[in-house]
């Protein structure tokens with residue numbers, strides 16, 4: 001399949017990208033009103049006396065939305081920009097430089113592909129994407145990362161190390177906010193090989209006909225996303241699609257399916273999608289923190305309590321979830337149905 005980033009600018013949306021009417025984004029600009037804006041949390045001084053307050057804010061946002069943004073997060077601006085520029089540079093290279101990395105083989109540590117990783121009735125989506133095993137930064141991983149553009153490997157190593165640290169900080173704050181031991185999510189629950197999606201959405205001649213990325217929940221524990229300054233990410237809230245408004249320098253944080261299951265439904269994973277726009281390329285850099293494949297997952301005994309009720313999910317090995325997620329083509333209810341305890 002051809003990469004969109006290798007095509008000349010499209011004058012209209014080719015038929016193969018036109019979604020059936022019921023799947024098109026009916027409202028492109030369902031702007032949040034002030035009472036339902038996705039929270040922006042200042043992590044500054046989460047190390048001192050504000051720590052408890054910040055943890056409480058995170059839990060409130062997680063319960064209410066399953067998604068929030070963080071500023072003053074400690075990841076240096078030049079680290080973020082350095083990798084965003086290298087990633088944009090990769091997509092801007094001539095087709096022949098990208099060709100060696102074209103693959104749909106999931107075992108690769110670096111690959112580029114187009115349209116969607118999930119086969120939902122052959123629907124096509126308006127994006128190209130990189131899938132990268134980005135952490136830990138091992139020689140085996142780095143060898144498969146591209147050596148062009150020249151800064152790609154070093155900027156990716158720097159970015160993924162910094163974002164990984166931020167993710168651990170966030171997990172610690174979530175644990176503390178839930179009244180769990182601060183190290184609750186450390187170890188196997190967050191110790192799987194970290195994956196990164198770099199999504200590249202070219203300008204689209206008619207954003208009402210197609211989507212950049214289909215509605216889905218992330219399969220992992222926690223997602224840390226840099227969307228730059230071009231809007232497009234939307235999160236499902238109260239039956240509406242709320243725009244996750246770009247905030248300069250912020251990371252978007254959203255909870256994955258594993259967080260929902262471990263907290264017995266208290267912190268629900270949020271359904272989200274990406275819409276396209278007519279003017280600008282949009283690039284999102286998405287870091288997905290996940291358990292080890294062999295890790296046992298289920299509602300934590302501490303989270304099965306009066307507030308959450310009896311256990312809502314069965315216990316399983318994380319690798320089983322990954323298989324079910326692919327089989328359900330990332331559909332939230334289809335995949336959760338399989339792991340729910342039906343009473």
Ligand SMILES: O=C(O)CCC(=O)C(=O)O
Nearest residue numbers: 197199227233274284286
């Ligand atoms: O492009 C975005 O903002 C969303 C990306 C996303 O949801 C994903 O890669 O899982």
Ligand SMILES: [Fe+2]
Nearest residue numbers: 216217218272
């Ligand atoms: Fe996602």
